[in-house]
Amino acid sequence: MxxxxxxxxxxxxxxxxxxxxxxxxxxxxxxxxxxxxxxxxxxxxxxxxxxxxxxxxxxxxxxxxxxxxxxxxxxxxxxxxxxxxxxxxxxxxxxxxxxxxxxxRGSVARRMQCVHCKGITEDVITDPFVCSHCGLNLFVRDHYSRRLAAYQGVCIDAEDPGNVPEPQELYT
Amino acid sequence: MTIQFNEETFRDDYSFHNSDWAIKRFPFPFHEDSYMYAVNMEQHRGGPEGSVYEKRFDVDEHYVSEMRDRAMVLADDPLRCQSLPHMTLAGWDLLELIMVSKSEDYPDLFELHRNGNQWRWVNKPLGIDDTFTFLDETTLPYGPMEYITRQAQGDFCVLDQRDDMLWMDAGMVTTQADWSLDFDIGMNFFEWHAPVPLAHEMGIFKRALKFLLNIQQGAPARRLNWTMTVNPLLDTSPENYHKWGIQKTTLTPENIGAKQHLRVELQTFFRLPRSNALVFPIRCYLCSFQDLMTMPKWGRRLHRVVRDLPEELATYKGFIDNRPMMLDYLSQFDDGLPTSRGVWPDLDTEPALKKSS
Amino acid sequence: MSAAPQKAKAGAEKIDVTVSAVVPLNELVTRFEFKAKDGRDLPTFSAGAHTVVQMNDQGRTRLNPYSIMSDPADTSHYAISVRRDDEGRGGSLFMHRNVKVGDEMTITFPVNLFSLDLRARKQVFIAGGIGITPFMAMIAQMERLGGQWELHYSVRTEALGTYVQELSYKHPGKVHVYYDDQSQAIALEDLLDGQPLGTNVYVCGPKGMIDWVHATASAAGWPDANVHSEEFTKPQPGKPFQVRLCKSDKVIDVGEHESLLEAIERSGVEAPFLCRGGACGQCETDVVSFDGDFIHRDHWLDDDQHANGSKIMPCVSRFVGKSLELDR
Missing domain, CATH: 3.40.50.80 (Nucleotide-binding domain of ferredoxin-NADP reductase (FNR) module)
Structure with a gap:
């Protein structure tokens, strides 16, 4: 256990x-x-x-x-x-x-992998969020890797830099 | 040699280009004037002479430059090629399949000489002449899957089959349409398709899985898939999306014909004999809108397909923002005449574009 | 998508072969070896694969699946071992009585519905009687890969212990044989206990043995995914019945000693198949209407499908009743 x-x-x-x-x-x-x-x-x-x-x-x-x-x-x-x-x-x-x-049980926070720099950001509770390693604005893709034990985070403003929606709490 | 290989790039100055021969044999994916997601499997046992369906692994004028581009991607990010430990046998299966197929289908370009497990492989376009021991990894510069897929166009997913399920346990993926091998490796069929919209409701993946599980040795299958890419960029990976995504905003009414490309994937499926794994090569063909418009039938049809595509599919395929500009351009090539059935350009029988005043 | 979509063929691709050896092993079992008619190597296969042998029995076509038991690394020939079944429908009897060295036959490309999990830290094989055949190929493959394995093989008597001597001689310490007539039985609970994490178990033999292994492993806390089995169900004879094939617009009679699939084929209607043993799912057929009872004998459809009569696997299942209409 x-x-x-x-x-x-x-x-x-x-x-x-x-x-x-x-x-x-x-x-x-x-x-x-x-x-x-x-x-x-x-x-x-x-x-x-x-x-x-x-x-x-x-x-x-x-x-x-x-x-x-x-x-x-x-x-x-x-x-x-x-x-x-x-x-x-x-x-x-x-x-x-x-x-x-x-x-x-407990926190609903997610573990996220930034698909760009591969850095893991722990305890993510908003979407979008900022990668704790490379600093890109990432949205939470509903795609989970058991091997990495993480969801996928993908750059949200690649096609329109700076246009980042207001972060929403996950599961609200 | 029968094929004249292009000197071209898939990045920076984007000197990629299609010859008239390549345009004519482009695997145009729409057999009618509308498109709906479907599995559309058929047997992969040749096709019309000169078509991309004719050989087991098609080699065309882009071969040498595509392999150069792959080597650059791998140097930058070696995680684009991965194989879980139990997949080495499947890697040898794949190496054998490609070497045997290419040496039989293109004897002027590739040679395979086998003496028991002592093999000599000659790849003339890439200037390779290697001797190695089959099933002995120490005699090759890379693992067997990496070695051979550095010499074969298209991405390769090698799927293990266990418990009536397929598992993405190895792959060489450098020309993908926005999915990450490094993220997806080890996933099962339903997990790696999770981001595709609508598919779950359609139960389409359940049927597709059943079909794939039953693909047997000696009876490969194929299907087409497609998307849109601005610039002839092979490496549209999610890893680099923050770099290439911006290119989508560089389209203008003046450059769209040259910059906007229809990207078609010829997906094939082969059962691998020693490992009972399934290999899923995904071969990418690019063609600019302006080159496609040289075939009047394709011009008419592409306009109608792009116009009538459901919004969620245009979003998923990543061109919803550019669709109005695409339609402005494509509508010039649609005179409203009916089109013949099937994917072929039918250049001899289809009428030329009726110029509207 | 392309100009000329090709229709899927019924069954796997076929190979023309010549019978190169017929070796009686004991009172009940004979080995048959095949070489390609064109003299080339046969297709490579993976251990656990079977081939469907086509027999021309006085104008009647019989198609029986047999595990390929020869070494997967040696594709100069395939070997199968056939146990004579005097009560059966005649396929094994035909092989034993009629097939001679030099005969030309047709077999299918190998199809594997019982493959090794190559991730396994250790493989445990459990065989009953003629169920030894797929393990002969698996053992050859494991020896070549250098993997850990052990075999537990239950036979009726020493005289009927097919390949017992060869296996015991080649692999002392790994092969454990149990003789029914000496009241020896596989101590399954003991042998499942203490296996390293990541061990996989494979069982091939009579249905009772397969069920016993699954149930015992499950009770010992083994995940279902680590227990593999293969059982070819043979079509059983039954009361003749009549079927209407809607798409082909034909009414056919299924005889006492033929399967529904065979009757469909006999009427000239092409139907997909691979294993002909209720395991692969290829011949799954939709039921349009029925008035009567199904005798489902496959391992493919789930309980709901069996109960609601929406589908039938014509390779092994039958029907008793007034009328049956199929979407074929």
Whole structure:
């Protein structure tokens, strides 16, 4: 089980439904400023790890997947960015994406890849938005790459530089 | 050599040009005076002599300059050519398919000499004469797919087939119509088509997928697709859209005939024998409006198609803003006479343009 | 789009071949080898592919699919192994009784509906009886690619263990054989347990075995996409029935021992097909109207389509009732 922030709530709910589950579970949790850690520890999972960031946790995730056997169940919950990146690791290890369970919780922010400079901008909540790397004005294309765990951002004012519509909040 | 290769560019000064021969054989995509998105598959087993459908992999006067342009794109952005690790066998399949086809179809340009797995490949137009061991990557300067597609016009998508689905797991993509291999690699058929409008409602992709899954060895298929491009620019990638998008605004009533190009993709589909993958070559042909207008039937028809195209398709194909100017230009070549059915120019039978006063 | 759109042909492209060897292996199974009639190499194929063999049985055309079991790297010939089915419709009997070295036959280009997942970290093959044939080619391919694999092969008796000796000799440690008459059975749960992530399982054998492997793997938490199977359903005999073909405006009779697809072909109407075993979907036909019951035997249509009678796969499925009209 890999979770960040509010994703902890999904794990707590799951554990409440099926307490036995925890005896076989390995939880990897990135709090992102929330304080669910003690509640998760209290579930007494077989293994528990709290990481300061996804980047810090990824080596452990890879190691666990490399050692894992068929029958392993992967459960991802929390932000889209966390789920997408962890799903990619699990797919690389040989689990088809359709067999990976995900449960979105918390922020609706999107992880975006700028198609021009390839830079990833995390936690995007408006459309259009400014690429945090090359500074182009990008609109959010409804096109998702599991490999990059990101949506595609494309220059919005290429044909009319400077003509950028007012940013709207995503999902409003 | 039978083909005179052009000295030309697809960028900067845009010296690309079509000879009379190339105009006449241009794969005009409209078989009637209107257009609706359709799958339109047919078998790819030759076609009329001299047409772009005749050979398995068409080679024309743009071959050498297109390959030069591809090398420039790759030097700038190597991610335009990618192959996931399990696709190497499919790469060898593709190399074999292209080498065998080209050496059989153009014996004066290409030679393949095979002695077991020791192969010698001669590509006269590009001045290549290499000896290598088939199925041994260490004996080629690039992976097998990259090696051979640096010597073949058009983009190549190599699709793995698993679980009744096609997966975009390898490709050489430098002449694309606004999609990114680097972004799409690893996606399944429905995922990489997600940005196409209307298609989901039409259920068209479900049928297309079923057809493609059943393409068998020895029975390749083909279809046409088209869009519009200002300037004969091959690399209309999303990666560089912030650079080339502005060119769309440079059209004027004076330059539109020379600058505006109809861009046609001849898409073919071959089952690859060792890997059971599917290769999907997308060959791009460009023709300026003014060259197209030399065929009276095409002039009449192109005007009618562009005029009547639904707005969402004109938007998707990226020419909604320029459509009024296009119509002003094209209407001069539409005298209202009926057109014959089919895509061919029928130069001998179709009447010349009736000049209106 | 171009001037002369070409109509899709029924079935895969055909190859004229000469029978180059007929090798009886045991009481029930005989191997047949084919070489191209023109002396050239046969088309390259991928492991798991089958070919449809056309038999001219006293004026009656029989078309049976068989897995190509020879090494995909050797295209000088194709080999198939045919198990004699004394109760069947006669295709295997024809092969066993009538086909001799030097005979000229027609087969189709290879078609693969059971291909290897080349991403797999390890391949586990499970065969029952004559279901060993596709694995013969897969093993040859895996050996060449240097990939990890193991075979679990269940046979009735030592005497009927087709290719058991050859496999055990060439690949000790990788080939595990189980004899029914010695009450040996594949310990499936144990062998699925502990396989590295990214392992794929392939099963070919009787329907019961295929269902058992799918169910056991699923219960052990294996994703469906990692379990592959191939089962050619043979058309079963049944009560004769009558069908109207609307497009062709013909009424045809389907005999007791022929399939609906064969009856359509016999009447001179071209119908698409590839596998003739209910698996590939090519012969899917729309039902215009019906009054009666379908006997669906394919693996292609979903349950809804089976239930609502909108479609039929004429290669294996039949009909009992008053009337049936097809869009063909």
């Amino acid at each position: 890999i979770a960040d922030a509010e994703g902890a709530e999904a794990i707590l709910e799951l554990a409440a439904q099926d307490p036995d589950l925890m005896t076989k579970s390995h939880i990897i949790f990135i709090p992102k400023g929330t304080n669910y850690t003690q509640a998760l520890r209290d579930l007494k999972p077989a293994q528990f790890y709290e990481g300061p960031s996804y980047e810090a946790a990824v080596q452990r995730i890879r190691h666990v997947l490399a050692e894992a056997k068929m029958g392993l169940q992967v459960y991802l919950t929390g932000t889209e960015g966390l789920m997408g990146q962890a799903q990619n690791e699990a797919m690389q290890a040989g689990i088809p994406h359709s067999a990976i369970q995900t449960e979105h």
